[in-house]
Amino acid sequence: MEAVALALSLALPWALGIAVLAALGWPGEPRGGAIAMRAGFGYVVGMILLTLWMRALSAAGIGFGRASIGLPLFAAAMLLSAWAMRNARLSIADFRNAVIALVRPSLKGWQRVAWIAVIVWLVVHFALMSAEIVWRPLYPWDAWVQWATKARVWYELGHIAPFVHADQWLAGTANGYFDASPDYPATMPLMQVWTCVALGRWDDSAMNWPWLAILISLTFAMYGAFRAEGIAPLTSLFGAYFLATLPLVDVHVALAGYADLPMGAVYGLAAVAFYRWSVHRDNRDAIVALFLALACPLIKNPGWIWALTIVPGVIVALLPRRGLRVVVAGFAVALLGVLAIARAQPTLLGYHLKLDFAPAWAQLVKSYYLMGNWNLLWYAVIVLMVLGWRRLWQPSLAPLAVVVAAGLLFLTVVFSFTTAAAWIADLTTANRASMHLAPLLVFVSILLWHRMTRDSVETAPAADSAPVSTSM
Amino acid sequence: MRPDGLSLKANDASSAVLISVNTSLRSSDYPVIAWKTSGIPDAAEVGLLWRNDYEPGRIFNRRLDVEAGRVQPFSLLHDPNWVGRIVGLALAVKGVSGEPILVQSATAKTMSPREILGDRIGEWFTFEPWNGASINTLIGGADTQDLPMAFALAVIVGLAALIYRALARWRPQWVGGFRPVIVGVLFLVAWIALDVRWQWNLARQVMVTGELYGGKSWRDRHLVADDRAVFAFIEKVRINLPPSPVRVFMVADEHYYRDRGAYHLYPYNVYFSPWENAMPPASAVHSGDYFVVYQRRGVQYDAANRRLRWSDNPPVPAELVFSEGGSAMFRIL
Numbered sequence: 001m002e003a004v005a006l007a008l009s010l011a012l013p014w015a016l017g018i019a020v021l022a023a024l025g026w027p028g029e030p031r032g033g034a035i036a037m038r039a040g041f042g043y044v045v046g047m048i049l050l051t052l053w054m055r056a057l058s059a060a061g062i063g064f065g066r067a068s069i070g071l072p073l074f075a076a077a078m079l080l081s082a083w084a085m086r087n088a089r090l091s092i093a094d095f096r097n098a099v100i101a102l103v104r105p106s107l108k109g110w111q112r113v114a115w116i117a118v119i120v121w122l123v124v125h126f127a128l129m130s131a132e133i134v135w136r137p138l139y140p141w142d143a144w145v146q147w148a149t150k151a152r153v154w155y156e157l158g159h160i161a162p163f164v165h166a167d168q169w170l171a172g173t174a175n176g177y178f179d180a181s182p183d184y185p186a187t188m189p190l191m192q193v194w195t196c197v198a199l200g201r202w203d204d205s206a207m208n209w210p211w212l213a214i215l216i217s218l219t220f221a222m223y224g225a226f227r228a229e230g231i232a233p234l235t236s237l238f239g240a241y242f243l244a245t246l247p248l249v250d251v252h253v254a255l256a257g258y259a260d261l262p263m264g265a266v267y268g269l270a271a272v273a274f275y276r277w278s279v280h281r282d283n284r285d286a287i288v289a290l291f292l293a294l295a296c297p298l299i300k301n302p303g304w305i306w307a308l309t310i311v312p313g314v315i316v317a318l319l320p321r322r323g324l325r326v327v328v329a330g331f332a333v334a335l336l337g338v339l340a341i342a343r344a345q346p347t348l349l350g351y352h353l354k355l356d357f358a359p360a361w362a363q364l365v366k367s368y369y370l371m372g373n374w375n376l377l378w379y380a381v382i383v384l385m386v387l388g389w390r391r392l393w394q395p396s397l398a399p400l401a402v403v404v405a406a407g408l409l410f411l412t413v414v415f416s417f418t419t420a421a422a423w424i425a426d427l428t429t430a431n432r433a434s435m436h437l438a439p440l441l442v443f444v445s446i447l448l449w450h451r452m453t454r455d456s457v458e459t460a461p462a463a464d465s466a467p468v469s470t471s472m
Numbered sequence: 473m474r475p476d477g478l479s480l481k482a483n484d485a486s487s488a489v490l491i492s493v494n495t496s497l498r499s500s501d502y503p504v505i506a507w508k509t510s511g512i513p514d515a516a517e518v519g520l521l522w523r524n525d526y527e528p529g530r531i532f533n534r535r536l537d538v539e540a541g542r543v544q545p546f547s548l549l550h551d552p553n554w555v556g557r558i559v560g561l562a563l564a565v566k567g568v569s570g571e572p573i574l575v576q577s578a579t580a581k582t583m584s585p586r587e588i589l590g591d592r593i594g595e596w597f598t599f600e601p602w603n604g605a606s607i608n609t610l611i612g613g614a615d616t617q618d619l620p621m622a623f624a625l626a627v628i629v630g631l632a633a634l635i636y637r638a639l640a641r642w643r644p645q646w647v648g649g650f651r652p653v654i655v656g657v658l659f660l661v662a663w664i665a666l667d668v669r670w671q672w673n674l675a676r677q678v679m680v681t682g683e684l685y686g687g688k689s690w691r692d693r694h695l696v697a698d699d700r701a702v703f704a705f706i707e708k709v710r711i712n713l714p715p716s717p718v719r720v721f722m723v724a725d726e727h728y729y730r731d732r733g734a735y736h737l738y739p740y741n742v743y744f745s746p747w748e749n750a751m752p753p754a755s756a757v758h759s760g761d762y763f764v765v766y767q768r769r770g771v772q773y774d775a776a777n778r779r780l781r782w783s784d785n786p787p788v789p790a791e792l793v794f795s796e797g798g799s800a801m802f803r804i805l
Contacts, residue, residue, distance in 0.1 A: 432608060
């Protein structure tokens with residue numbers, strides 16, 4: 001019975017997100033990968049909507065419960081799905097065909113064998129992470145000192161209660177609770193609350209299932225986004241596999257409770273939707289991108305900055321001729337601004353800005369290239385960026401390249417001019433902050449690889465690499 | 473003696489710990505000595521001592537490096553005193569106090585290619601269980617590695633790609649024209665190899681986790697977890713707390729116990745010092761609050777006058793609710 005409750009707790013936001021995207025008619029074009037994209041983006045969109053609903057309930061003085069949370073959202077999902085079906089934007093047959101294509105692909109020979117092997121291998125990955133979620137009590141430090149603290153209080157109270165800083169709590173002037181980071185956003189604790197509400201009891205292991213759902217949804221979304229770019233099914237699957245098997249990403253599922261993976265997922269998918277808009281200029285892509293970008297600060301406080309990194313991309317997309325110059329000038333001004341602000345040594349979003357340029361490069365290189373955190377991701381990123389530099393700045397990729405550059409610049413500033421430099425030295429922050437950018441880096445790397453190999457094939461007429469089509 | 477090795481502790485930091493073994497090995501066959509140890513402070517002075525059959529009355533020594541609590545292997549290939557038959561080896565450690573160190577084994581290595589390869593693979597596939605740092609970083613095998621697997625595979629893929637590119641340019645009759653997909657396949661194989669290592673490690677971790685927590689209820693899982701002692705204590709505290717929301721102060725010397733104890737106290741309105749071992753000001757403690765002390769020095773209770781005192785604060789009227797070992801729960805009057 002509890003397994004059913006947990007399954008429903010995951011299915012509700014998933015169904016809601018898919019229904020909303022279907023009602024929106026997103027993704028619009030009939031190319032491959034539409035169902036996978038909808039399934040992938042669906043959970044993340046639904047998760048944000050569900051927590052927004054919980055905030056609304058709490059503001060209205062309605063207690064959290066299966067009925068108050070679940071029934072209205074279930075009804076909304078059903079109504080939107082029915083409307084989408086009536087308008088031919090959602091089809092059961094499409095989903096059925098997608099599932100069939102997943103388990104019985106229309107590939108031939110070794111490609112079919114490789115497809116099935118990768119799917120089975122991914123299932124093994126997810127099963128192993130599931131076992132850790134099922135068995136292990138909440139383990140990583142910050143998870144129980146600043147995230148689940150809120151979840152526990154809000155679950156027991158049945159509504160959101162404020163958390164305040166130590167001085168306010170000790171003064172007794174504010175009627176609030178205290179934990180290590182009272183300013184942290186509510187989204188992920190609310191997801192934990194919802195899981196426990198659905199389960200019917202507090203369980204600090206089971207409440208972490210959403211982290212696995214996020215990784216699975218990211219895997220689907222990446223596959224779908226690659227397919228939508230015309231990348232062959234098997235290459236798309238390997239692209240998604242690269243993301244799903246990044247060791248540190250897997251750790252954040254197995255030892256769930258931190259908001260870094262959700263941050264990376266929301267930001268990464270926002271960037272993917274933005275990229276689609278920059279290429280196709282479909283307003284529906286813009287709506288999804290805007291929604292996810294605005295949701296970034298609801299996941300972690302630096303989400304504001306991550307959301308802002310998309311703005312330079314928008315400028316380049318809107319001003320293809322002058323945009324790059326405008327953005328480069330903007331980066332320079334922003335950097336000077338940071339340096340000017342740093343003279344006052346303020347604390348922004350928890351990072352203490354200072355003028356000392358003291359990046360711990362050695363530890364960063366160790367983290368990215370020598371240790372077991374990222375498999376070969378950072379090697380691939382650097383090689384592809386160098387070899388594909390020219391293609392990266394072609395009109396179709398330039399807006400996304402600028403977003404990546406802005407993201408890397410943000411990480412560089414954080415690692416070089418803030419207290420985070422010390423946290424890199426003891427390996428506590430560098431990898432987690434980098435995780436916010438990891439899904440986007442995988443996406444850009446595969447896109448770039450595709451462009452490079454496609455150009456190579458186009459200049460070699462004898463080569464035969466026609467992609468095999470599949471309906472997923 | 474522990475199941476996993478010899479646990480050693482010095483009387484004080486100035487004393488040395490010495491462990492010796494009788495040997496009979498040809499120095500020319502075994503140029504490297506590797507002690508398997510853990511828990512050795514990086515600042516400790518560690519030396520390798522040996523005797524040979526040329527000068528059996530003389531003891532030779534060399535300073536050893538320590539990294540991440542482990543003594544690093546040492547090559548004596550060019551040491552003039554590493555000659556003849558080695559009849560005794562010893563490890564001396566100075567500067568160890570507090571936590572004991574663990575010495576698991578000493579290995580004389582031939583440094584043959586096969587042994588080196590075996591050592592590297594052994595390092596890569598050494599089980600890396602979850603620890604407090606796992607959420608931030610993964611080492612990818614043994615704590616210290618001479619050649620990390622990711623770097624080794626990246627170099628192999630890079631070199632193979634360069635050789636392939638060169639052959640495709642200058643010897644196309646051998647390999648045909650350059651096809652980037654070949655490089656992609658090389659990269660993919662390397663990625664899968666690293667992923668297999670990672671999944672193997674995760675599978676082993678899941679077995680350990682399953683053995684410890686599998687089949688247990690939520691409460692029973694907590695009762696066997698790392699913080700079982702503080703969880704059990706907080707359970708008793710919760711029994712003695714009223715159902716209505718009350719303010720609870722949680723103090724402990726150990727950072728982990730303080731924060732973890734507070735976590736188990738929610739949804740009570742709990743206060744704790746998340747980052748440093750600081751006590752709350754007495755002025756912030758009000759009648760009706762509860763004060764939970766878990767293994768915290770410097771907190772004194774005067775039972776006769778029912779007064780609780782800590783640091784330089786004035787005494788606070790309080791009632792002992794219960795105590796257990798070095799821990800107690802008070803109600804502020």
